[in-house]
Amino acid sequence: MNTSSSADSDMTVTEHLNLLQAVNRALDIAMTTDPKVVCLGEDIGEFGGVFRATSQLQEKHGSQRCFNTPLTEQGIVGFAIGLAAQGSVAVAEVQFADYIFPAFDQIVNEAAKFRYRSGNQFNCGGLTIRAPYGGGIDGGLYHSQSPEAYFCHTPGLKVVIPSNPYQAKGLLLASIRDPDPVIFFEPKAIYRASTGDVPTVDYQLPLGVAEVVQVGTDITLLGWGAQMVQLNKAAALAAAEGISCEVIDLRTLLPWDRDTVEASLRKTGRLLISHEAPLTGGFAGEIAATLQEQCFLNLEAPILRVTGVDTPFPLVLEKHYLPDQLKIFEAIKAAINY
Numbered sequence: 001m002n003t004s005s006s007a008d009s010d011m012t013v014t015e016h017l018n019l020l021q022a023v024n025r026a027l028d029i030a031m032t033t034d035p036k037v038v039c040l041g042e043d044i045g046e047f048g049g050v051f052r053a054t055s056q057l058q059e060k061h062g063s064q065r066c067f068n069t070p071l072t073e074q075g076i077v078g079f080a081i082g083l084a085a086q087g088s089v090a091v092a093e094v095q096f097a098d099y100i101f102p103a104f105d106q107i108v109n110e111a112a113k114f115r116y117r118s119g120n121q122f123n124c125g126g127l128t129i130r131a132p133y134g135g136g137i138d139g140g141l142y143h144s145q146s147p148e149a150y151f152c153h154t155p156g157l158k159v160v161i162p163s164n165p166y167q168a169k170g171l172l173l174a175s176i177r178d179p180d181p182v183i184f185f186e187p188k189a190i191y192r193a194s195t196g197d198v199p200t201v202d203y204q205l206p207l208g209v210a211e212v213v214q215v216g217t218d219i220t221l222l223g224w225g226a227q228m229v230q231l232n233k234a235a236a237l238a239a240a241e242g243i244s245c246e247v248i249d250l251r252t253l254l255p256w257d258r259d260t261v262e263a264s265l266r267k268t269g270r271l272l273i274s275h276e277a278p279l280t281g282g283f284a285g286e287i288a289a290t291l292q293e294q295c296f297l298n299l300e301a302p303i304l305r306v307t308g309v310d311t312p313f314p315l316v317l318e319k320h321y322l323p324d325q326l327k328i329f330e331a332i333k334a335a336i337n338y
Helices: 019-033 057-061 073-085 097-117 148-152 165-176 227-239 258-268 283-298 325-336
Strands: 014-018 037-041 066-068 089-093 127-133 158-160 182-187 195-199 211-214 219-223 245-249 252-254 271-278 304-308
Touching: 014 019, 014 165, 019 037, 019 057, 019 089, 019 165, 019 182, 019 195, 037 073, 057 066, 073 089, 073 097, 073 127, 097 127, 097 148, 127 165, 148 158, 148 182, 148 252, 148 271, 148 283, 158 165, 165 182, 165 195, 211 227, 219 227, 219 258, 219 325, 227 245, 227 271, 227 325, 245 258, 258 271, 258 283, 271 283, 271 325, 283 304, 304 325
Parallel strands: 037 066, 037 089, 089 127, 127 182, 158 182, 219 245, 219 271, 271 304
Antiparallel strands: 014 195, 158 252, 211 245
């Protein structure tokens, strides 16, 4: 198995993929390299799932390793926990992250506590739960939510969110092979919009490590998932007015990379965090609280949050709800001029 420490030559052979195809490649590699890997979910077999993330996996690996489940998220996750507890490596798909809530008890009270409550005598570490999340597809209030903060409150889980195809493949392979249960949220708004060259080899990206996408000196912009598109656009708008932005993709929310973000904030003195989830209780609040404790004397302006609003996700007003590059750019200027 090749990992992120593989020889550079192994990483030079690439294929141009979108994020959805990268997820499919990661699942295929995981199933090929480990016969214990099993994929399950609604319509994921012959149909390939609602977004086709599991296309051709059943044909290649058989119906006992990639199979459909009844329409019951509690049952999907509960069965996946059982598979993982008895030695399989279960990759469960929840068709939309909005419908992960019927399985909430199974995730936070069972999967997350399995190892702890037994004193490490048994566990369900071989469990990954994939779920498309976020807005941007005119999905309305039941197909657009960003529930990552709910799970970041739960010790025993890891929460991972890629923002491009390269990350999607490397982070998903790392998640499947991680010894802890992982919630893997996939930003569906950029499933096909985000494209890039992805190594054909088997590689992993480390969980819990953020990526500095762009180096800057005046303000740090922090986000994850599809919001990275908006942050990068806002950074370009700021650059046109002489503002230097450092852009960081958090990639893993639990555990999140405090050291990288703290080092950036100590350098720039300003921090803006953006996510699609509502403001109240959003994960940006946890990040802001932690960093103001550590970096208070380095701050040149209050830590700002540009997020969704505290309402159900609206259908016809989706563009008004979502934080975009213009809202972020205005917040950047407010921080610079504070």
